[in-house]
Amino acid sequence: MTGEPFVIKTGGAVLPGVSLGEGLPVVFLHAGVCDYRMWEQQMALAAEMGWRAIAYDRRGYGGAESPDEKFSHLDDLEAVLEALDIQAAIFVGCSLGGGLAIDYALRHPGRVIGLVLIGTSVTGAPWTATQAEEAIEMAEEDAWERGDLDLLNRVQAHEWLDGPRGPSGRVGGAARALFLDMNARALSKPPLTQEEERESAWPRVGEINAPSLLIVGDEDFTALVDRHEHLSETMPNAYALVMEGVAHVPSIERPDLINRMLEEFLDAFSGDDDDDDEDDAE
Known part of the structure; x- marks a missing residue:
C-alpha cells in the first residue's frame, strides 16, 4: 500500500501503520482474523475523496510486535491517535475493530464524528450459534487443540471468509490469498x-449518538446478524444495511459494494453532494 508508513510505540509494543491522503481523519480498525491490509481499497477511496485514511496493526496482528505484558487495545488506540495528533475522527471497524470503535465512542463521544461498523463485535454481547455453526466452531477448536495452525487457518477462512453455513472455498482468488496470509501472521504470534478486560458496552450502545452506518453480511454468523438488528433498533442515529451473499469480511470479498457505501457515508460529512447540486444548477 502506498502512503506514509508510521510506527507507534506504546508500552513495550511496536505498532506499525500507514497514513494516506490529507484532510479530516478516517481511522480504520481491522478484524480479529486480519490486519490493516484488509482496508487497502477503502483507504485509497477515502484518500481520493479528500480524507486522511489511517490504519495500524494492533498487538497480536500483522507487523505488530509486543511482549506479553498488561495492555488494553483501547489504550493503544488512544496512544496511536495522540501520536498522530488526531483529536476527532470517523472510525471504520470490522468485527473486533468495530467493538473497539464502540468502546472508544463510549469513552470519548465528543471525539467520534461518525462510525461505520461491519459485522461488529460488542464488548459483553451475547452469543448463540445454530447447529451448523456449532459444527464449524468444533472443527476450529479441534484444530487449535491439535496445534495445527495451517488447518486452523483454513477452518477460520471457511468460518469467516466463506461464512459458517456456506461451502468451503466459496470465496477464492486474491481475497482468499490475502485472508490466509493475514490470519496466518496472527496465528503465528x-x-x-x-x-485488560474492557467494560461491557452491550447495555450502553443506545448512548452512542454519532451518525453510524451498520453493515452485516447475511452469510455471517446468525448471532452477528441478530446483533446488527439490535444495534439498528437501539443506536439513535444508525442506518443499517444487510449485504446479500456476503460473509464477515466484505471489505475484501466485495470491496466494490463496501466502497460504494463508504463513499455515500463520507459524502454526507464532506458536503460533496451539495457542491454537485450547485454545479448542476449552474
Missing part, C-alpha cells in the same frame, strides 16, 4: 495473556 506468541500469545498475549494479559489483555
